[in-house]
Amino acid sequence: EAGVAQSPxxxxxxxxxxxxxxxxxxxxxxxxxxxxxxxxQGPKLLIQFQNNxxxxxxxxPKDRFSAERxxxxxxxxxxxxxxxxxxxxxxxxxxSTAAVANTEAFFGQGTRLTVV
Amino acid sequence: GDSVTQMEGPVTLxxxxxxxxxxxxTATGYPSLFWYVQYPGEGLQLLLKATKADDKGSNKGFExxxxxxxxxxxxxxxxxxxxxxxxxxxxxxxxSSNTGKLIFGQGTTLQVKP
Numbered sequence: 001e002a003g004v005a006q007s008p009x010x011x012x013x014x015x016x017x018x019x020x021x022x023x024x025x026x027x028x029x030x031x032x033x034x035x036x037x038x039x040x041q042g043p044k045l046l047i048q049f050q051n052n053x054x055x056x057x058x059x060x061p062k063d064r065f066s067a068e069r070x071x072x073x074x075x076x077x078x079x080x081x082x083x084x085x086x087x088x089x090x091x092x093x094x095x096s097t098a099a100v101a102n103t104e105a106f107f108g109q110g111t112r113l114t115v116v
Numbered sequence: 117g118d119s120v121t122q123m124e125g126p127v128t129l130x131x132x133x134x135x136x137x138x139x140x141x142t143a144t145g146y147p148s149l150f151w152y153v154q155y156p157g158e159g160l161q162l163l164l165k166a167t168k169a170d171d172k173g174s175n176k177g178f179e180x181x182x183x184x185x186x187x188x189x190x191x192x193x194x195x196x197x198x199x200x201x202x203x204x205x206x207x208x209x210x211x212s213s214n215t216g217k218l219i220f221g222q223g224t225t226l227q228v229k230p
């Protein structure tokens with residue numbers, strides 16, 4: 001079974017530029033998450049999709065971040081314009097069932113973003 | 117809001133030593149608890165989980181028991197190997213929303229020396 005795929009693995013941009021990350025979840029997984037992991041901290045949820053609908057985006061800085069999940073499969077996360085504090089690893093995860101509290105989430109390798 | 121606190125690292129041990137990584141949580145209700153591991157260059161992987169009080173999760177020689185009275189979920193292994201060197205994250209699920217959202221601790225780096 002193929003895992004969660006993310007691209008690119010690394011990205012360096014200047015502040016005020018825009019950037020996009022792509023995620024392909026495990027086939028058949030209805031739930032998709034984007035987490036932000038700042039160096040030295042644990043991952044923090046940015047947005048959660050159930051199929052192509054948003055379940056939770058309460059921690060997403062909507063003035064600069066946006067995300068979509070086309071046809072309930074792939075997802076993109078965009079930052080425009082980027083700030084220095086956006087430097088982090090962006091993790092995509094997916095899970096199989098309608099999201100419930102004890103469901104295992106499968107994580108991709110992440111995209112490491114550096115804003116200079 | 118719900119939160120998870122882990123012992124600070126890095127933790128450096130010799131091979132075959134006993135490992136304990138402390139994890140305590142604050143939550144309304146009774147969350148499921150997880151340990152995830154991140155090996156160098158890889159994504160987060162579920163190591164073990166427990167879904168109710170007094171449950172013991174176990175995998176690859178690691179164990180953790182869900183202690184409701186002390187709100188803890190400490191990770192233990194009797195004899196660590198060099199291959200266990202990784203970052204370990206304690207996490208809980210957000211019961212109030214029941215969406216599968218995970219709240220993570222800050223992670224503890226384990227380095228095992230031969």
